[in-house]
Each structure stands twice: as C-alpha cells, then as structure tokens.
Amino acid sequence: MSDARLQRAAVVYNPTRVTVAALRALIEPAAAEAGWGETRWYETTLDDSGKELTRAAVADGAAMVFAAGGDGTVRAVAEGIRDSGAALALLPYGTGNLLARNLRLPITNMADAIAIAFTGRTRNIDLGIATLSRVDGSIEEHGFLVMAGMGIDADIMANTNETLKKTVGWLAYVDAGIRVIPDARPFRIRYQLDDKPQHSAHVSTILFGNCGTLTGGLEMMPDAIVDDGLLDVAVLQPKGTLGWFELWRKLRWENGFLRRSSIGRKIIKATSGSASTITYLRSSGITVSLDKPRHVELDGDEFGIVAGVRFAADAGALAVRVR
CATH class of the missing domain: 2.60.200.40 (Tumour Suppressor Smad4)
Structure with missing residues (x-):
C-alpha cells in the first residue's frame, strides 16, 4: 500500500514544553511499526494554542492528533477535534495530566503513551x-x-x-x-x-x-x-476552619478509601451528619x-x-x- 493511503497522525506541540527532536525519535518509529504513514507536525503560537491547527490537521487527513504540551494544549486540541471523527492522543507533558489520570493512561512514561495511541482502542467521551x-x-x-x-x-x-x-x-x-x-x-x-x-x-x-x-x-x-x-x-x-477540615476528610477519606468497600460505605452512611x-x-x-x-x-x-x-x-x- 502506498504511503498516501495509510492512516496518518499529526502532532500539535507547544515549543516551550516539547523538545521536538526527542519526540520525533519516539513517534516516527512507532508510527512506522504500526503501519501508519508519515506524521505531520504543527507548532502552536501565541495566536493559536492548538484549536485551529488541529482543525487544519484533521482537514488535511489526520486520523489521530497528539496533544504535546500542557493541559491547555490538550484542551485546545480537544476543541479542534470535537465531533470530527479523528481521535485525540494524550502525551504526559502537563502539570496535572488530569484527563490521562482519569482515563488511567501513562503520566510518566512517554513511550508507553505513544504505544497506546498507535495500538490501543478508541473511546468516545463527553466534552x-x-x-x-x-x-x-x-x-x-x-x-x-x-x-x-x-x-x-x-x-x-x-x-x-x-x-x-x-x-x-x-x-x-x-x-x-x-x-x-x-x-x-x-x-x-x-x-x-x-x-x-x-x-x-x-x-x-x-x-x-x-x-x-x-x-x-x-x-x-x-x-x-x-x-x-x-x-x-x-x-x-464549608463553615469556618473546622468546615475546611471536614471537607478535606470527606474528599481524602470518605471519597477515597472508605467508598471502595461495602463496609466503608456503611461507615459513611452511619457517620454522615445532617450538615454537609x-x-x-x-x-x-x-x-x-x-x-x-x-x-x-x-x-x-x-x-x-x-x-x-x-x-x-x-x-x-x-x-x-x-x-
């Protein structure tokens, strides 16, 4: 099959966050091994944090767009890819990498994140x-x-x-x-x-x-x-300092450890007060x-x-x- 008929990925990257040569050295071999065509690269600017670049990449035939930058870059790429049929691929460059955390994707291993992009599955989520x-x-x-x-x-x-x-x-x-x-x-x-x-x-x-x-x-x-x-x-x-401590206890203890077991959920129900x-x-x-x-x-x-x-x-x- 000619390269023109292969699926292609695009990378929308923030140059202040990403060392392009190092990322190319990871993405391009992974794309070739997965049978994808040549990856195309788009650099964000002060005028375009990624939304319009992503739309251009999709219009140019990208089936998948990597968001390579902070959480703001991820959000901009997601806006650009919305309802397009192309898929978002997450790379761990952000301060929080919160979407990746919630989807249980790698937040420390770049090679693993790239491998999932090329060999994983597509999941449709809400925006x-x-x-x-x-x-x-x-x-x-x-x-x-x-x-x-x-x-x-x-x-x-x-x-x-x-x-x-x-x-x-x-x-x-x-x-x-x-x-x-x-x-x-x-x-x-x-x-x-x-x-x-x-x-x-x-x-x-x-x-x-x-x-x-x-x-x-x-x-x-x-x-x-x-x-x-x-x-x-x-x-x-929360009401006063004690209210903030109660809020922290709920988020860290009740919403986390206790909620994971039936016994813990019974404890939450038994100890919950009327004031929330x-x-x-x-x-x-x-x-x-x-x-x-x-x-x-x-x-x-x-x-x-x-x-x-x-x-x-x-x-x-x-x-x-x-x-």
Missing part, C-alpha cells in the same frame, strides 16, 4: 462546554475536559505565578492558595439544572466536572463518569447567575471574569485513544 457571559455582554464558548469552577479554585488560578508554575509545577497553586484563602468569603449564586427549578445558595466554590479525580488521587467527584452525557456538580459550603460541607448534583447542563462578576477556571487555567455561565456536556463528542 464539557462552558458558555461564558462577559461583563460587556459578549458571549464565548470554550471546551473543558476534566473540571471547571468558580470561587476559591478560580481565584487561586487567577493568582498563580506562571513562572513559578513552570519551575515547581502544582506547588505554585499552593503558593497562590496561601495568599487567596485567608481573604476568601462565600458568595451568592443562583443556579438551575436543566429541567429543574432555579435555586439560590451561598458557596465558597462550585465545580463542574466531566471527570472526578484530581492530582494526588483526590476524589473530588467520586461518581463522575466521563461518558455518561452528564456533568457532576460539587457545591462546596459539600453537595453533589448531576445534570446534562447547569446555568449559573452571579450577584457580582467572578473569575472562572477551566481545567486549571484562568479564563477571566464572567457575569454568568452555562456548563453542559456534549455527549460522546471526543474520541480518545486508550488502552
């Missing part, structure tokens, strides 16, 4: 869609893969030092948290799940999840399923109105200030290469 209403009345739509939020988490992202993040990774968020959390105050939202009445609440953070596992194996949304066509919503309402620091909701979409504009974050990246938002799940919109 989170955030429709952001800006203060000036403009509307923007962006995709997200794992989790979005408003409140303390978004304020931390907005105050994270990018230079420090490149140096120490996720510890830069700890630095930002130390500065943000002492001054954080609950804020009022009005939210409406699809086909449900509107509700009002005072929250410290509200999160919208396509997946549930964060860095360090923290189970923020233990029942979230990446291909169920639904978003899981976590409303965090976290409330879980689930819907195909949710609209949130704010009394005052706030920061919003998507997959750990700050996306500016919004007056209101809508989050929804685009069911099965993203094909991903998995084991």
Whole structure:
C-alpha cells in the first residue's frame, strides 16, 4: 500500500514544553511499526494554542492528533477535534495530566503513551462546554475536559505565578492558595439544572466536572463518569476552619478509601451528619447567575471574569485513544 493511503497522525506541540527532536525519535518509529504513514507536525503560537491547527490537521487527513504540551494544549486540541471523527492522543507533558489520570493512561512514561495511541482502542467521551457571559455582554464558548469552577479554585488560578508554575509545577497553586484563602468569603449564586427549578445558595466554590479525580488521587467527584452525557456538580459550603477540615476528610477519606468497600460505605452512611460541607448534583447542563462578576477556571487555567455561565456536556463528542 502506498504511503498516501495509510492512516496518518499529526502532532500539535507547544515549543516551550516539547523538545521536538526527542519526540520525533519516539513517534516516527512507532508510527512506522504500526503501519501508519508519515506524521505531520504543527507548532502552536501565541495566536493559536492548538484549536485551529488541529482543525487544519484533521482537514488535511489526520486520523489521530497528539496533544504535546500542557493541559491547555490538550484542551485546545480537544476543541479542534470535537465531533470530527479523528481521535485525540494524550502525551504526559502537563502539570496535572488530569484527563490521562482519569482515563488511567501513562503520566510518566512517554513511550508507553505513544504505544497506546498507535495500538490501543478508541473511546468516545463527553466534552464539557462552558458558555461564558462577559461583563460587556459578549458571549464565548470554550471546551473543558476534566473540571471547571468558580470561587476559591478560580481565584487561586487567577493568582498563580506562571513562572513559578513552570519551575515547581502544582506547588505554585499552593503558593497562590496561601495568599487567596485567608481573604476568601462565600458568595451568592443562583443556579438551575436543566429541567429543574432555579435555586439560590451561598458557596465558597462550585465545580463542574466531566471527570472526578484530581492530582494526588483526590476524589473530588467520586461518581463522575466521563461518558455518561452528564456533568457532576460539587457545591462546596464549608463553615469556618473546622468546615475546611471536614471537607478535606470527606474528599481524602470518605471519597477515597472508605467508598471502595461495602463496609466503608456503611461507615459513611452511619457517620454522615445532617450538615454537609459539600453537595453533589448531576445534570446534562447547569446555568449559573452571579450577584457580582467572578473569575472562572477551566481545567486549571484562568479564563477571566464572567457575569454568568452555562456548563453542559456534549455527549460522546471526543474520541480518545486508550488502552
């Protein structure tokens, strides 16, 4: 068979994250061994973080697109590949590699990640869609893969030092948290799940999840399923310092270790109090109105200030290469 008739992959890469020669030395032999044609390479720029490059790669015949960069590059490639029929291949270059963690893909071994891309299977998962209403009345739509939020988490992202993040990774968020959390105050939202009445609440953070596992194996949304066509919503309402300790205990202990066994689940049920620091909701979409504009974050990246938002799940919109 001529090379022109073979399946081809593309690589969309961030040159500040990727040593291209080293990655070529891994991908090109793997493509040849798997019977694929010549891989094509696309470098991101300040003007195009990957979305339009991915669309160009797919239009040029790419059956699979590697996202080679941070979590922002992965998100941009996913937006570009949405509903195209081509598949996303994940490489462990990000600070968190959160989608790879949730799909149980390699986050430390590049060669294994490449092998899975060429020899694994394709799984269709949901893509989170955030429709952001800006203060000036403009509307923007962006995709997200794992989790979005408003409140303390978004304020931390907005105050994270990018230079420090490149140096120490996720510890830069700890630095930002130390500065943000002492001054954080609950804020009022009005939210409406699809086909449900509107509700009002005072929250410290509200999160919208396509997946549930964060860095360090923290189970923020233990029942979230990446291909169920639904978003899981976590409303965090801790009261005082003890409330934050209770929230941490729930996420680390109840959502993790105890939930894995029938005995543990009985212990959770027996020891759960009437007052909750976290409330879980689930819907195909949710609209949130704010009394005052706030920061919003998507997959750990700050996306500016919004007056209101809508989050929804685009069911099965993203094909991903998995084991």
